[in-house]
Amino acid sequence: MRYIDIIATANHNLKRNKLRTILTIVAVFIGSFTITLTVGLNAGVNDYISKQLGTLGGDNVLIVTAKGMNSAPTSEPKEYNPNQSTNSTFGLTINTMNDVDVAKIKSVDKVTKVTPQLIPTVSYIQGSSDKKYQLASVNQMVDGIKVDVVAGSAPDNNSTDNQIDILPSYVSVLGFKDNTDAVGKTLTIAAKTPLGLIQTVEAKIVGVQNDSLLASGGFMINDHLTRQLYDITTEGMPDSIRNNYYAVVATISSGMTEKEITDVKNMVKDLGYNAMTVRDRIGTVSTIINAISYALIGFGAVALLAASFGVINTLFMAVQERTKEIGLMKAVGMSGGRVFILFSIEAILLGFWGSLIGMSLAYVVGSGLSNYASQTFLKDLKGFTLIEFPITYLLIVMGVVMLIAYLAGTLPARRAAKLNPIDALRYE
Template sequence: MKFRDILNSAASNLWHNKGRTFLTIIAVLIGSLTLSITMGINSGVNNYLTKQIGNVGNTEQMIIAPSFSSSNSNDAPERYNTNKSSNNTDGMLTKNDLKKIKTVKGIKDIKALKDSNVTYVQGLNKVKYVIDAQPTLGIAYDLKAGRQVAISGNSSEILLTKQMVKAFGYHNAQQALGKSITLVTNSPVTKKKQKISAKIVGIRNDSMISSGQNVYSHGLSQKIIKANQDGMPKALKDRYVEIVATPTSKNPDKIATIEKKLAKKGYTAQTLKDAVKQLFQTFNIATGVLIIFGAIALIAASFGVINTLYMSVRDRTREIGLMKALGLSQGKVFSIFSCEAILIGLFGSLLGLLGAMGIGQALNSVARKTFLKGIDGFTLIQFNWPNSLLIIGIICLITFLAGTLPARRAAKLDPITALRYE
């Protein structure tokens, strides 16, 4: 008997008792449906979080700032050391800090970011607004429209949030692209106002992670800094709000070692991945709990598979005896019943997956119109082939293992005893 014959025999035998088989498949379907929706939610949330912190190559980018020990009135004054100074108490870094950070092995692309303060901005409607913005960190920001700002050169470009686009009087993101806004800044020394024109090249999607800041191109931030520092003494010009670096290794243990080295020198360091690690963990725990419920449903379904196949062995005892009397080996009998178990798992998992996809589309539609309204780029439930194939494979394995006991019993039946069975 060839494998095709075994498969055909298993498929036809499944429907000897349609009601029993159908109910068993329904039990498997429920477990598959729960697992599929849960893993779909996990994929949707994790994909959105990953998208919010930029492309995968930059999630290890490290933000370095001065560290300050918290103390209360009962603590003794902290002794002075060369790693920490009173000059850092305003949160600013100096060239001396930059030199110390550069001595730490394991980091590259070290960049010092200066403060870029803008008094107000004006757009299409000439209304003055305060702007919350930062210089580009070179990551791929999640955009609704347009392109990323330049990370080098002198071009004055800006990414705006949807809120700023609306405030400036543009009807939509496409209308704002290519237009210019005016940034007004001044030096605290000269009090002289300077106007800087910036081209809108992209519109950011809303973010659940960051505060949804506007983003300056490298050239624009340099112009703002130059205007801010007009008339300042050189010592004050060489001060930085933070230092950005990239670890040479993506190994979490090595990154942790770098952070400890920086801590010993008086600095705190955090990667973009660390910043959202807690969010990833929270969502993974929540979906993990749901996966447990899906696993419980599959365990219950496996008992249904065992029961179905045991009943099938009892109903077909004489048939099994006849097959063995005609020369069918124990292995072939075992294979027939094992294939029946796998087919129950396959049908149940496929139907559950298809049902989950249908429910997922409906839930995504409802979510976009209700609790996810205004959060662009977030698809609550996402399905992908690796996860789908994994679910099918796991369920087929579970049903195969559940079917081994009745299949083994069928394989060991004595043909003479089986033929006499009433």
């Protein structure tokens, strides 16, 4: 039998019992739909992360942290080290770094600058209008990181002035006409001393930045401004509390190869610290996203597994019902191999239709969700398409579903192929 006739016959056979075929396809559809949506979500989020953070730059900076204390109860007890600086938050003690650590890291070959990362808290900001506004946070600028500015530029860490970038959503409320108008204007920033006194500093707005995952609603400030605000919030405190850093940024001399940068990273690590490049950082976020995605895909796969039993069942019933028909086909010369192919194609077609319908619906629902998200909770994150459907991923999902369907059909197809025409045509 010609292949085109086999496919046509298989299709015709599926149409014979429409209800049974439709129900089997629905089972496959459910699994395909779930998996496609999850794959789309994974693609969208990862794409945004790599778009936003991958072009972030910062190839020659290292984010250095102290090796944390193991708080897992089953680990061995650790000896107390009086020289290790620590900080407690919410009852959890974390190892931090101090100026001794800063000097040590600075001494590593090719490290040009070590900047402690400080997180000062801001009480309010005030622009040209009289209103004072809360600010979620301020983010210290890291050298070399590319920033998504819609006006002006990123804050310059080499400047001895206070520089700040604001978010577009603040432009009008702070009394500016538009994004470009805001650049060059002065912003008053207030911070509280430990005793509760408000002190203000002034900063020049050098740019307007789009919100991003990194920024999370905060304004970006340069090192100089960071230091000033930090000094206010820690005024009068002893050195052991002031010079206590969660992380430091080590700038490496420019023009080094990836291997050379890795070498510097390892030297810092050898001194007893954790060191990550920006890329490593992205990697951890991606790893988490992927881990969640795989779990969700796992659920979809379970649905698909259940569906494959539906395929097996449907085909076994078909073989059973069509025993005489198969016997006749074999009597007039159809080989067992062709019979196997015929039933296998019926199985594959079930997978094909199930995945096609599943993916199409997932596309519609996913695009709808993406649009809704862009207009609501993702409104300020430009360029974030929540659910994306790259063609290669779709084809892979379809291929896998069709493969699973084929495998499910193997046993019934084999049984059909092995039927003895004499037994099949026995008069009952």
